[in-house]
Every structure is written in structure tokens, then in C-alpha cells.
Amino acid sequence: MIQDELLTELAQVKTPDEAEQVRIKYLGRKGIITNLAKETDFSQLSPEEKKNFGRELNQLKNFATEKIQETVNRFSVHGSEKTQIHRLLDLTVPGSSCSLGALHPISMVQMELEEIFEGMGFTVLDSPEAETEFNNFESINIPSDHPARDMQDTFWLQNEMVLRTHTSSNQVRALKRFGAPFRGIFPGRCFRYESIDPSHENTFYQCEGLMVDRHISVAHLIGVMKTLLSEVFRRDVKVRLRPGFFPFVEPGFELDLNCLFCGGSGCSTCGDGWIELIPCGLTHPKVLEFGGIDPNEFSGFAFGLGLTRLAMMKYGIRDIRYFNSGDVRFYEQFAPII
Numbered sequence: 144m145i146q147d148e149l150l151t152e153l154a155q156v157k158t159p160d161e162a163e164q165v166r167i168k169y170l171g172r173k174g175i176i177t178n179l180a181k182e183t184d185f186s187q188l189s190p191e192e193k194k195n196f197g198r199e200l201n202q203l204k205n206f207a208t209e210k211i212q213e214t215v216n217r218f219s220v221h222g223s224e225k226t227q228i229h230r231l232l233d234l235t236v237p238g239s240s241c242s243l244g245a246l247h248p249i250s251m252v253q254m255e256l257e258e259i260f261e262g263m264g265f266t267v268l269d270s271p272e273a274e275t276e277f278n279n280f281e282s283i284n285i286p287s288d289h290p291a292r293d294m295q296d297t298f299w300l301q302n303e304m305v306l307r308t309h310t311s312s313n314q315v316r317a318l319k320r321f322g323a324p325f326r327g328i329f330p331g332r333c334f335r336y337e338s339i340d341p342s343h344e345n346t347f348y349q350c351e352g353l354m355v356d357r358h359i360s361v362a363h364l365i366g367v368m369k370t371l372l373s374e375v376f377r378r379d380v381k382v383r384l385r386p387g388f389f390p391f392v393e394p395g396f397e398l399d400l401n402c403l404f405c406g407g408s409g410c411s412t413c414g415d416g417w418i419e420l421i422p423c424g425l426t427h428p429k430v431l432e433f434g435g436i437d438p439n440e441f442s443g444f445a446f447g448l449g450l451t452r453l454a455m456m457k458y459g460i461r462d463i464r465y466f467n468s469g470d471v472r473f474y475e476q477f478a479p480i481i
């Protein structure tokens with residue numbers, strides 16, 4: 144059978160050229176199948192026989208064309224794909240690195256603080272940056288002649304609201320909303336009309352904390368602050384309290400951290416061995432009253448941790464202006480190493 148012979152030959156074909164040779168042998172001008180027609184004496188055939196012969200010859204041609212084409216395809220399609228893949232895929236080329244985004248160092252410190260405070264039972268609350276004068280000043284016992292209200296310190300908005308100058312603006316809002324006992328922190332962005340230098344920014348971050356309950360004392364304040372700082376810096380830290388004035392706390396303190404760079408002997412970062420880190424104090428009775436809390440039954444403490452300052456300490460950043468600079472080279476340093 145011609146078909147069987149053809150298939151046997153095609154099975155042995157190894158190159159496109161060989162397939163072409165087979166095609167010529169069977170279907171070429173003098174090919175085996177082409178010759179069948181030439182060699183047949185049609186005058187000897189009845190019309191019926193002619194018809195059958197023609198049909199069978201056509202079927203044979205189609206069969207051969209199809210099988211030869213399949214064989215050719217084996218090389219032209221699959222074969223070239225294979226060589227192309229080999230050319231494209233060089234497994235020895237070193238991988239190209241992709242750059243991952245990084246969290247801003249302030250965000251990292253903020254997230255860390257949130258976790259630490261949550262562990263101590265504090266709620267983390269979001270809060271507005273544009274504030275009423277009442278929340279930012281009045282409610283926390285800052286009278287209208289306090290220097291913090293000065294045009295030079297505060298960005299006033301046209302609708303008589305302010306860009307909050309600190310996160311203390313949330314103390315009374317939270318007490319009014321949640322009542323006592325209360326434990327919460329309010330991290331967020333604050334604004335002051337400052338001229339910018341390596342340690343001053345007009346836009347910076349704070350994390351306010353407020354705890355109100357029965358019998359809250361300075362001991363609770365120190366306990367919470369020490370726990371916080373030793374977790375942030377991952378070692379036992381020494382702190383000291385100095386008197387400090389803030390209208391919304393009484394007594395008020397500046398909590399200083401024993402310098403982690405020099406161990407307290409004095410260096411260019413700290414000067415005298417201590418770093419002023421957290422203003423704090425016991426909540427002023429007037430603030431509690433504004434919040435609808437009876438100061439005879441409850442007391443509390445508040446602190447206003449400088450998130451930006453803390454990030455500078457933690458990562459050894461000497462210039463505050465990097466934070467809002469948008470300089471990718473600065474942020475890239477905090478990208479996870481992969």
C-alpha cells in the first residue's frame with residue numbers, strides 16, 4: 144500500500160529537508176502518486192470506474208499532503224519554538240533585582256509603639272489634623288494668651304480651625320466620647336509655624352497617650368514610660384523626670400532618657416548625658432472636668448511623645464529634614480533586605 148509506505152518513510156524523517164524529499168517522491172511532478180494518474184489508461188475504464196479512480200486518487204493525494212504537512216510542522220512549529228525558548232531562557236544569567244517599597248521610618252516606629260501600647264491595654268485612636276480651637280487649646284487649659292496660640296506658632300485656617308499643634312487636642316475629645324476609665328494613644332501629624340533647621344520641622348509626628356482611672360499616680364506614668372522605652376530600644380533604659388510646664392498637666396515633667404550613644408557620660412548628640420524625650424504629667428483637673436470626668440474620683444496621666452524625635456534616636460538620624468524630604472535615597476535605607 145502506498146499509504147503504508149509513505150507513513151513508514153515519514154516516520155524516519157529527521158529534518159525538514161527529508162520531509163521535502165518525501166513530498167517530491169510522492170507528490171512531485173514525477174512522484175509516485177502523480178504518476179498513478181499518468182500511467183492509467185482511462186480509455187479502458189467505464190464511466191463508473193473513472194469516477195471511483197478519480198475519487199480514490201484524490202483521497203490518496205489529500206492523505207499524503209496532510210501527513211507530509213504534519214511531518215513538516217513537527218519541525219517548523221515545535222522545532223523552532225524549542226530553539227527559541229533555548230535562546231530566550233538562559234538559566235545562567237543572574238536575576239535582575241526588583242526594588243521593593245519601604246515603610247517610612249516614622250510609620251515603622253508608630254506601628255511598633257502601637258503594638259507595645261496595645262500590649263498594655265491601650266486603644267489606638269485615629270484623629271483629625273484640622274482641629275477646633277477648643278480641642279487644640281481651650282479644653283486642655285491653654286488660655287487665649289498662651290504663647291502656643293501665637294500667630295508664629297500656629298497655622299490658623301480660614302474657617303477659624305487650626306492645624307493641630309500637638310496631639311493633646313484629642314484628650315478631651317476621647318474623654319467625652321469614652322468616659323473613664325480610659326487608656327488610649329493618638330499617634331499623628333502635627334504642625335507648627337517654625338523655621339526649619341536640622342532639629343525643627345513645621346510638620347512632625349507625635350504620639351499622645353492618656354490614661355485615666357482611679358488612683359493613677361506618677362508611679363504609673365514612670366512604669367508605662369520605662370516599659371515603652373525599653374521595648375523600643377530593646378534594653379533596660381534609665382530615665383529621669385524634671386519639672387516641666389504644660390497647662391494641661393499638674394505636676395508636669397520632662398522625661399529624659401539616659402543617652403544610649405554615650406551611656407550618660409555626655410556626647411555630641413545629648414550634650415550632658417540626657418536626652419529630652421517625653422513631656423508628660425498628671426492630667427490637670429480642669430481637663431478631666433472638660434471631659435465630663437469627676438477629678439475627685441479619677442486621676443490620670445498624659446504624655447506627648449515626639450515620634451519624629453524617637454525615630455531619629457532609634458535609627459541614628461541626625462537631621463529632621465530627611466523625613467519629609469521625599470529623597471528616595473533616604474527611604475531606601477529602610478527597605479527590607481531580600
Ligand code: PHE
Pocket residue numbers: 308309310311389392395422423424445446447448
Ligand atoms: N502637647 C505637648 C507638646 O506638644 C506635650 C505634652 C503632652 C506634655 C502631654 C504633657 C502631656 O509640647
